[in-house]
Amino acid sequence: MKVASSIMGGILKVTVNVFFLLVILGFAGWILFRSLKRSQDPPKLIFKWVFTAVIVWFEFTVAMPAFARGGFDAIYGLILTLFGGLAMAITWRHNITDIIANPIGALYDGGREEVEPKPYYSIAISKRKLNKPFEAIVEIRKQLAKFPNDFEGVTLLAGIQAEDTKDLPGAEITFNHFCDRPEAPPRQVAAALTQLADWHLKIAQDVDAARAVLDKIIAKFPGSEFSLAAAQRLAHLDGTEKILLAAHDRQAMAVPAGVRNIGLLDSTAFLRPAETDPEKLAAEYVKHLEQHPLDAEAREKLAIIYARHYQRLDLAALELGQLIDEPNQPAKRVAHWLNLLADLQIHGGADYETVHETLEKIVAQFPGSAVAELAQSRLNIVKLEIKGQKETPGKTLGVYEQNIGLKYGSPRQL
Numbered sequence: 001m002k003v004a005s006s007i008m009g010g011i012l013k014v015t016v017n018v019f020f021l022l023v024i025l026g027f028a029g030w031i032l033f034r035s036l037k038r039s040q041d042p043p044k045l046i047f048k049w050v051f052t053a054v055i056v057w058f059e060f061t062v063a064m065p066a067f068a069r070g071g072f073d074a075i076y077g078l079i080l081t082l083f084g085g086l087a088m089a090i091t092w093r094h095n096i097t098d099i100i101a102n103p104i105g106a107l108y109d110g111g112r113e114e115v116e117p118k119p120y121y122s123i124a125i126s127k128r129k130l131n132k133p134f135e136a137i138v139e140i141r142k143q144l145a146k147f148p149n150d151f152e153g154v155t156l157l158a159g160i161q162a163e164d165t166k167d168l169p170g171a172e173i174t175f176n177h178f179c180d181r182p183e184a185p186p187r188q189v190a191a192a193l194t195q196l197a198d199w200h201l202k203i204a205q206d207v208d209a210a211r212a213v214l215d216k217i218i219a220k221f222p223g224s225e226f227s228l229a230a231a232q233r234l235a236h237l238d239g240t241e242k243i244l245l246a247a248h249d250r251q252a253m254a255v256p257a258g259v260r261n262i263g264l265l266d267s268t269a270f271l272r273p274a275e276t277d278p279e280k281l282a283a284e285y286v287k288h289l290e291q292h293p294l295d296a297e298a299r300e301k302l303a304i305i306y307a308r309h310y311q312r313l314d315l316a317a318l319e320l321g322q323l324i325d326e327p328n329q330p331a332k333r334v335a336h337w338l339n340l341l342a343d344l345q346i347h348g349g350a351d352y353e354t355v356h357e358t359l360e361k362i363v364a365q366f367p368g369s370a371v372a373e374l375a376q377s378r379l380n381i382v383k384l385e386i387k388g389q390k391e392t393p394g395k396t397l398g399v400y401e402q403n404i405g406l407k408y409g410s411p412r413q414l
Helices: 002-038 042-069 072-109 122-129 133-146 151-164 168-179 186-202 207-220 225-235 237-248 278-291 296-308 313-324 331-347 352-365 370-379 382-388
Strands: none
Touching: 042 072, 122 133, 122 151, 133 151, 151 168, 151 186, 168 186, 186 207, 186 225, 207 225, 207 237, 225 237, 225 296, 278 296, 296 313, 296 331, 313 331, 331 352, 331 370, 331 382, 352 370, 352 382, 370 382
């Protein structure tokens, strides 16, 4: 029994020793491999390792046994050890110096960490500032040859082509080549196409080309925040086209004669410009939204007219609700519309529960955000807002006015 126990103990001891030996060898091998990988002269480093192994073998086989014998052999062993240490110091002196000096030098030069390669456009930007656009294009293309997917370089190249050399078709080719890449990030693609639409308006004054580019964004990213922004811009292109046409076809404008003896008049109220008819505005917004249902600005203005002129909170809530429920709307805009709805409800005499429910939606949809904190702060004082709001008499509406906001469905149905 004792013999078996002794054998088992010996096997366990050998196993533990072998395990620790393997760990030490593995760690040493990892250090050697890492050092070899980072070395600027691998053959020289390998020679140092081999030389060090020979010195260590010599010390264990010659110097240490001499120490063990004592007498003059111990002095001989000491001399051999000193020579071995001196040889090791000469061999590894530069490495030892680096170990001490590198942490201090790294504070100034970044150490030996690999620098991520990236393009540099400083030369191209300088050439552009010196009014040498073609030389700048050459420098940019050199960088893009190494980094073909760099959005900064693509944008800089297209900008020089469109703005400096007036080569808008070339800029369009540059952007389209980038946007057609499958790996191109959607946000960068949308930014590039939006910039291209701006150039068509600003440089070429081509509204149709700008409209085609914005339609491309909608087709490429349907239902996204990028398509919403493009649709918003499309809705206002008609006004931009009128401005561009007016710049080319300016008509003589007759200036009416001023009022004489204005200081002697009893009243000057008739001189004030006439206010825009809200009913006419509402009809225009409804007609506009039939063509551009995603125009958030027009729908927001229509909601305000419904609430403040027609006293129809239900129609105002319907319009703002379509904006709030539209997918991919930024949190800041959704919070703005919910706050606006709360304002209209307070102005229209809604009760506390209705206003509280509207503001609570901001906290529920965007917990922990800045807009939620602002909404929570407003919830604490909403009773004071309602109390301070004076009641206004209602308005009797005709059949047409009551159904004015029901002539079209949601943006998704158009």
